Amino acid sequence: MNPSGLPFDLSAMLAGLRPWIECESPTHDAPAVNRMMALAARDLVIAGAAIEMIPGRMGFGDCVRARFPHPRQVEPGILVLGHLDTVHPVGTLAALPWRVEGERCYGPGILDMKGGNYLALAAIRALREAGVATPLPVTFLFTSDEEVGSPSTRDLIEAEAARHRYVLVPEPGQPEDGVLTGRYAIARFDLEATGRPSHAGARLGEGRSAIRAMAQKIIAIEAMSDSDCTFSVGIVSGGRWVNCVPTTCRGEALSMAKRQADLDLGVERMLALSGEADGVSFRVTQGVTRPVWEPDAGTMALYEMAREIAGSLGSALPHESFGGGSDGNFTGGALGIPTLDGLGACGSGYHTLEEHVLTASLPHRARLLAGLLARLEGA
Numbered sequence: 001m002n003p004s005g006l007p008f009d010l011s012a013m014l015a016g017l018r019p020w021i022e023c024e025s026p027t028h029d030a031p032a033v034n035r036m037m038a039l040a041a042r043d044l045v046i047a048g049a050a051i052e053m054i055p056g057r058m059g060f061g062d063c064v065r066a067r068f069p070h071p072r073q074v075e076p077g078i079l080v081l082g083h084l085d086t087v088h089p090v091g092t093l094a095a096l097p098w099r100v101e102g103e104r105c106y107g108p109g110i111l112d113m114k115g116g117n118y119l120a121l122a123a124i125r126a127l128r129e130a131g132v133a134t135p136l137p138v139t140f141l142f143t144s145d146e147e148v149g150s151p152s153t154r155d156l157i158e159a160e161a162a163r164h165r166y167v168l169v170p171e172p173g174q175p176e177d178g179v180l181t182g183r184y185a186i187a188r189f190d191l192e193a194t195g196r197p198s199h200a201g202a203r204l205g206e207g208r209s210a211i212r213a214m215a216q217k218i219i220a221i222e223a224m225s226d227s228d229c230t231f232s233v234g235i236v237s238g239g240r241w242v243n244c245v246p247t248t249c250r251g252e253a254l255s256m257a258k259r260q261a262d263l264d265l266g267v268e269r270m271l272a273l274s275g276e277a278d279g280v281s282f283r284v285t286q287g288v289t290r291p292v293w294e295p296d297a298g299t300m301a302l303y304e305m306a307r308e309i310a311g312s313l314g315s316a317l318p319h320e321s322f323g324g325g326s327d328g329n330f331t332g333g334a335l336g337i338p339t340l341d342g343l344g345a346c347g348s349g350y351h352t353l354e355e356h357v358l359t360a361s362l363p364h365r366a367r368l369l370a371g372l373l374a375r376l377e378g379a
Contacts, residue, residue: 001132001371001374001375002312002371003309003312003313003367003368003370003371003374004312004313004367006126006127006130006366006367006370007126008122008126008362008363008366008367009363010359010360010362010363013118013119013122013362013363013366014100014105014359014362016043016118016122017105017110017114017115017118017362018098018107019039020036020039020040020114020117020118021098021107021108021109021110021114022093022098022107023035023036023039024036024086024088024089024090024091024092024093024108024109025061025084025085025086025109026085026086026087026088026089026090027060027061027085027086027087027144027145027146027147027148028059028060028148029061029089029090030056030059030060030061030062030144031061032061032090033056033060033061033062033084033085033144034056034061034062036061036084036085037053037061037062037063037064037084037142037144040064040084040117040121040142041053041064041066043121044064044066044121044140045066047068047121047124047125047128048068048069048125048128049066049067049068049140050066050067050068050069051064051065051066052064052065052066052067054156056144056145056152057152058145058151058152059152060085060144060145060151060152060153061085061144061145062144063141063142063143063144063153063156064084064140064141064142065139065140065141065160066139066140066141066142067137067138067139068124068128068134068137068138068139070134070136070137070138072136072137073137075136075137075378076136076163076164076165076378077136077137077138077139077164077165077166078134078136078137078138078139078164078165078166078167078168078372078373078376079139079140079141079160079161079163079164079166079167079168079331080120080124080138080139080140080141080168080169080170080369081141081143081157081161081167081168081169081327081328081331082113082116082117082120082140082141082142082143082169082170082171082344083113083142083143083144083145083146083147083150083327084114084117084142084143084144085143085144085145085146085147086108086109086112086114086147087109087112087147087351088108088109088355092108092353093107093108095353096108096353096354096355100359103358103359103360104347104356104357104358104359105356105357105359106354106355106356107355107356108355109355110345110347110355110356110357111172111344111345111347111348111349111350111355111356111357112171112172112350112351112355113170113171113172113344115344115345115347115357115362116170116171116172116173116343116344116345116365117142117170117344118362119170119344119345119362119363119365119366119369120140120168120170120343120344120366120369121140122362122366123366123367123369123370123373124138124370124373126366126370127370127373127374132374134373134374134376135374135375135376135377135378136165136166136376136377136378138373139160139164141156141157141160143156143157143327146326146327148288149186149188149287149288149289149290149325150288150327150330151287151288153327154327154330157327157330157331158330158331158334158335161330161331161335161337162335162337164337165337165338165376165378166302166337166338166339166340166376167328167331167332167337167338167339167340168339168340168343168369168372168373169326169327169328169331169339169340169341169342169343170343170344170345170365170369171326171328171341171342171343171344172342172344172345172346172347172350173342173343173344173345173346173347173361173365174318174320174322174342174346175346176316176318177310177315177316177317177318177346177361177364178317178318178319178320178342179303179306179317179318179319179340179341179342179343180319180320180321180322180326180328180340180341180342181295181299181300181303181319181320181321181340181341182292182293182294182295182299182320182321182322182332183290183292183293183321183322183323183324183325183326183328183329183332183333183341184256184257184258184263184292184321184322184323184325185256185257185258185259185260185262185263185289185290185291185292185329185333186254186255186256186263186289186290186325186329187254187255187256187263187266187267187270187286187287187288187289187290188252188253188254188255188286188287188288188289189252189253189254189255189270189284189285189286189287190250190251190252190284190285190287191214191217191233191250191251191252191253191282191283191284192248192249192250192251192282192283192285193210193211193213193214193217193238193248193249193250193280193281193282193283194210194247194248194280194281194282194283195207195208195209195210195212195213195245195246195247195248195249195279195280196208196245196247196279196280197244197245197246197247198244198245199243199244199245200242200243200244200245201243204245206245207244207245208245208278208279208280209245209246209280210238210239210246210247210248210249210280211238211239211246211249213249213277213278213280213282214236214238214249214251214282217273217282218233218236218251220273221233221253221270221273224266224269228257228258228259228262229255229256229257229262229263229265229266230255230256230257231253231254231255231266231270232253232254232255233251233252233253233254234252234253234254235250235251235252236249236250236251237249237250237251238250252287253270253284255267255270256323256325257292258292258321259292260291260292263289263292267286267289270284270286271284271286290325290329290330290333291329291330291333291334292329292333293321293328293329293332293333293339294321294333295321295332296336296338298336298337298338299332299338299339299340301338302338302339302340302376303319303340305372305375305376306340306343306368306371306372307319309368309371309372309375310368312371313364313367313368313371315364315368317368322341322342326341328341340372343365343368343369343372344365345357345358345361345362345365346358346361346365347361
């Protein structure tokens with residue numbers, strides 16, 4: 001089956017995608033995420049899938065599992081894995097409204113990764129409408145907390161992926177119409193400084209500022225970055241009154257490395273920063289970790305098939321490993337299941353108020369995904 005012949009109407013795709021983008025779904029707003037899950041579930045049912053709503057935990061939203069009917073339903077098949085949470089808080093639409101300008105379409109979460117999830121749905125819907133049967137059963141799993149490292153869904157993701165032969169991840173596409181065959185290792189850390197209070201005007205010298213100590217630690221942490229392992233602090237909060245020397249200050253840090261051994265060493269260096277100095281205690285706690293995902297023979301065979309399909313669509317489909325984490329770190333890295341990532345829409349500006357997709361990439365990437373779904377077979 002040559003996917004170039006599948007009809008994808010860009011106007012219809014944009015019309016279907018718009019409600020997804022205008023349903024804001026920041027990770028930490030579980031009711032908002034659940035509204036998005038319900039919207040996606042409805043579209044999946046209309047496309048012919050059987051839906052299961054999986055209750056969220058740890059304060060995060062629900063997840064959706066959608067199975068499309070297949071005569072070999074119980075056999076290992078293809079898992080399309082995506083997240084519907086975004087980094088954008090409710091109200092972002094005021095600053096980043098849905099709009100189409102020339103070859104770009106803007107909106108919160110449109111690139112990371114609602115556009116990719118939607119075009120994957122459009123791909124299987126087009127196959128079914130064309131009467132093209134997939135050799136393997138297809139399941140979609142949409143999760144609710146990827147943007148914070150998938151703390152509540154990693155076990156669900158790994159359990160579902162282990163029942164499949166291949167995993168396709170429609171995270172944002174890469175430059176030059178590229179995809180991902182690997183991702184770097186990532187670790188998150190919680191930081192906490194505890195000082196001694198005093199009146200900032202009358203007794204400043206008696207206090208020990210947790211904010212000052214945190215600022216010094218931030219400089220030290222980011223100075224540890226090198227070509228093997230990077231460190232950054234992205235969240236800081238502390239103090240309650242400007243006329244009080246602050247007792248507590250909290251932060252969150254991120255470390256990333258191309259090799260697992262380098263990340264493991266980075267974790268050791270971060271944890272070694274815990275201690276007490278000049279009346280201020282500092283504590284580092286390791287949080288969510290994504291293992292390194294390096295391409296193996298299975299992933300590269302999957303990529304070669306995708307490259308062949310892309311060639312029929314006029315694309316060279318370059319591939320690379322990438323620094324941003326995804327749930328592909330779990331399926332391709334921790335489990336070793338053949339995984340192809342970065343299959344979503346192409347664009348730029350994700351996690352910013354300039355987030356957009358290149359509209360032409362929606363039907364193009366849908367054809368690529370459809371080609372994979374139609375050709376992937378069991379061993």
